[in-house]
Amino acid sequence: MRLLLAGLFSLALAAAPTAQDCTSCHEVDLAKFAATKHGSMACTDCHSSITKLPHADKPAPVKCATCHEDQVKAYGKSIHGVAKQNGMADTATCKSCHGPTHQIVASSDPASTVNKKNLADTCGACHSNPDFLAKHKIPFAKPVEAYRLSVHGREVAKGNASAASCSDCHGSHDILPSADPKAKVNRANVAETCGVCHNDVQAVYADSVHGLAVKRGSKDSPTCTGCHGEHNILAPKEAGSLVNAARVSTVTCGRCHGDERLNSRYGFGDKVPAFQDSFHGLAIRGGQQTAANCASCHGVHNILPSADIRSTVNPANLQKTCGQCHPGAGDKIAHSKVHVRTAGGIEHISVKWIRWAYYALIPMTIGFMLFHNGLDYFAKLRRHKPHHGTGEQLPRMNKTFRITHGMVMVSFILLVITGFALKFPEAGWVKVLGMNGAGLVRGWVHRIAAVVMMAATVMHVIHLALVKRDRVILFELLPGWQDAKDIANALRYNLGLTDKRPTFGMFGYAEKMEYWAFMWGTVVMAVTGLLLWAQNWSLKHFPIWVLDAATAAHWYEAILATLSILVWHWYLVIFDPEVYPMDLAWLTGKASADHLRETRPEYYAAVVKKQEEAQKDRAE
CATH class of the missing domain: 1.20.950.20 (Transmembrane di-heme cytochromes, Chain C)
Structure with a gap:
């Protein structure tokens, strides 16, 4: 009998510890744990080095790779994994992103730290920390804050499951530095990354002059982020958007096509300053968003060389392109020079x-x-x-002379003010008079004043013709x-x-x-x-x-x-x-x-x- 009891006691000691055995020392709420992603698993499924009680003071670390081999392998090659291997103690680990070990829930659960709605906060724990950014010399200024204000961030906050989050663009376990050719945010791959959601746009861009240049390895040609921004992408109608009608020509297209270094390399010419001085450019600078900008004529994602018959600025298509705003534009427009400066450069x-x-x-x-x-x-x-x-x-x-002189005097002053306000829309006096951003009002005042001056002149001539005295x-x-x-x-x-x-x-x-x-x-x-x-x-x-x-x-x-x-x-x-x-x-x-x-x-x-x-x- 003694031998039998001793044998049973030895078997009990050799059996794997149960969850109840573990909670006698470790404070884990088994009821809450049961509702987590790993709730159906035994403690020893993760803590596999523990086979008996009492266990060693420092048992072997949990190996997530036992179940998540692919994810761990991808993490090991990622920017975070490499940093950990190099001894960076505060780099992101499984626990940093997925939360405490015994509280991990499915990513679809609203409480999950990697749920799309919470991902910005999770990444922001490090990437919104100024001390962390300064310590590791990360150059991006407030990327998470910018993302939250972006069209993607706001849609995610509303619960739009199809809107892009951090992992949609950067990846999840396989995040690589942007300089890595395999990175999803490497400039050569950005269009494909954005194309996961915007596949129709990506297909058009890939065939454009910019898309083909990127495919050839050009580091100067813009990608999606080159025009729309990175974390701070806004809808085109928003005033702060880089592709807003008021900004696209100067801030976005003009950034490259007006750059002296790129101009000397690719021979863009003085098209940007010519546009800036044109009626369209001046109107946009004065606040009119209905005037033609670069995209109005050249297209958006489908920009092609003017020699391409499909291009909207090909001579064969110019009449149609200009006709969008100028109905009835003649075919002579196709044989005329565009982007002409009235102060030098290429001009008639x-x-x-x-x-x-x-x-x-x-x-x-x-x-x-x-x-x-x-x-x-x-x-x-x-x-x-x-x-x-x-x-x-x-x-x-x-009296007649005084009336016509008065008409000329008032109209001339209005013509001068409204005319020079068009030419110098950023001038301080234009802002003081409240004429910046009021292009439509300014234009009509200018035209009405012109009619008054012409009427006064005609009245003067008629008066002299009729009154002999x-x-x-x-x-x-x-x-x-x-x-x-x-x-x-x-x-x-x-x-x-x-x-x-x-x-x-x-x-x-x-x-x-x-x-x-x-x-x-x-x-x-x-x-x-x-x-x-x-x-x-x-x-x-x-x-x-x-x-x-x-x-x-x-x-x-x-x-x-x-x-x-x-x-x-x-x-x-x-x-x-x-x-x-x-x-x-x-x-x-x-x-x-x-x-x-x-x-x-x-x-x-x-x-x-x-x-x-x-x-x-x-x-x-």
């Missing part, structure tokens, strides 16, 4: 000649005005001669040889070379020059402006170089007109010491009799005589 000969003509005209004209007015100003200050002594006023502008100004404004003599005499007088002050008739050379320059400028601005305004009609009937020439002429004439008003007209009516602070004839219709008597004695006498005759007629 007409644009070149217009530019050089204004390059000569603007400095010469404004230079003469500055010299003439500066000389006149300081000469008058030196003479210290009082003006407007009696305060008597004489008629100078009748006022038509006299046309004859008085005609330039003649005497005007050249008057300019010379005025310069001699202001230089102190003669004591005789030149006098003028109803209008002097200054008014004549301004009047005909205004008429010429109005015609130029009206014709070019209408061509640009009616762009669909223009594209149907003319080649693109006509619009390029109109753009150049409109721009340079605007500069000349604005400077002329500031330097010439404002001096005549405001800054001239003899009329300062302002000649109010444009408002009251009357001018200083003293000033007229001194500068236009014959005209003064004629006005006085006319007034006297009118008074005599009324008396009779």
Whole structure:
């Protein structure tokens, strides 16, 4: 009997310990453990080195590879596994990702640390830790935070099981450094990785100029992440997205195609600055998202060389491409140069000649005005001669002239502000006026002002044609040889070379020059402006170089007109010491009799005589 009991006791000692045996020393809630992924397993299934009790103080580590051989093998080759083999104590292990040993649940369980909804927090335990990132010199700034704000992260947070999580892009057990050719996020493999979810896009991209370049091993050609970003991918309609209509041309496409180093390597040319200076580019810079950007013409994922017959910018397809925004665009568009700069570079000969003509005209004209007015100003200050002594006023502008002048004055100011706001959308004064981002409003104000100015000019011409009494100004404004003599005499007088002050008739050379320059400028601005305004009609009937020439002429004439008003007209009516602070004839219709008597004695006498005759007629 003793031998039998001793044998049974020895067998009991040799039998594998039960879960109840283990919990007599280890605090494990068996009820909760039963609900875990490994709940059906015995303790010794994982702790296989323990065959009897009591066991060694330090039993052999659990070998997950016993059941998960493939996963452990993949982990061993991963960036985390290699780091562990190299002695990195704080690298990710099975427990780091899957949680405490006795609490591991299936990844489909919402409580799992590797559930798609929780994966960002799990990875973020290390990759959101600034001390960890600094210690291991990981260069990516806040990747997990960026992911949470991305379109993928937000969709995962909503419970969208099809949205991408960390493991979908980087892998799970087999995560490799991006430099590794086998890594899912290696630039050569990114398109295939994204293509798991976006397979239709990936197929199109693979055949594009960018996709083929990447396939050939180019390190400069963009992949999905090159355009959309990495962890911070946003929907195209979001303002911060790299492919948002307002940013795609400058921030995304322009980053490579405007890069000097890549330009010298691949010969992109100056297409990016040309686009930036074009109407489309300026409109986008001003806040319009409906204007054409790079993707509007070249496509998105299906970008092909222009020589490819399938390309949207192939000459055979240009009419259709441009016709998306410009219905009725003619076939001449296919034979025109695109991305033309109005300030040099590849340009039509007409644009070149217009530019050089204004390059000569603007400095010469404004230079003469500055010299003439500066000389006149300081000469008058030196003479210290009082003006407007009696305060008597004489008629100078009748009501009709004042109305048309007022229309021109208001419309011109609006045209200058809205025109230059288009050209310099990032300027501080544009933001102060609240015109940045309001491209549609700015455009309509500009067009309405243009119509008002043209209407005022037409009204003026009709008025002169119908009213014989006022038509006299046309004859008085005609330039003649005497005007050249008057300019010379005025310069001699202001230089102190003669004591005789030149006098003028109803209008002097200054008014004549301004009047005909205004008429010429109005015609130029009206014709070019209408061509640009009616762009669909223009594209149907003319080649693109006509619009390029109109753009150049409109721009340079605007500069000349604005400077002329500031330097010439404002001096005549405001800054001239003899009329300062302002000649109010444009408002009251009357001018200083003293000033007229001194500068236009014959005209003064004629006005006085006319007034006297009118008074005599009324008396009779």
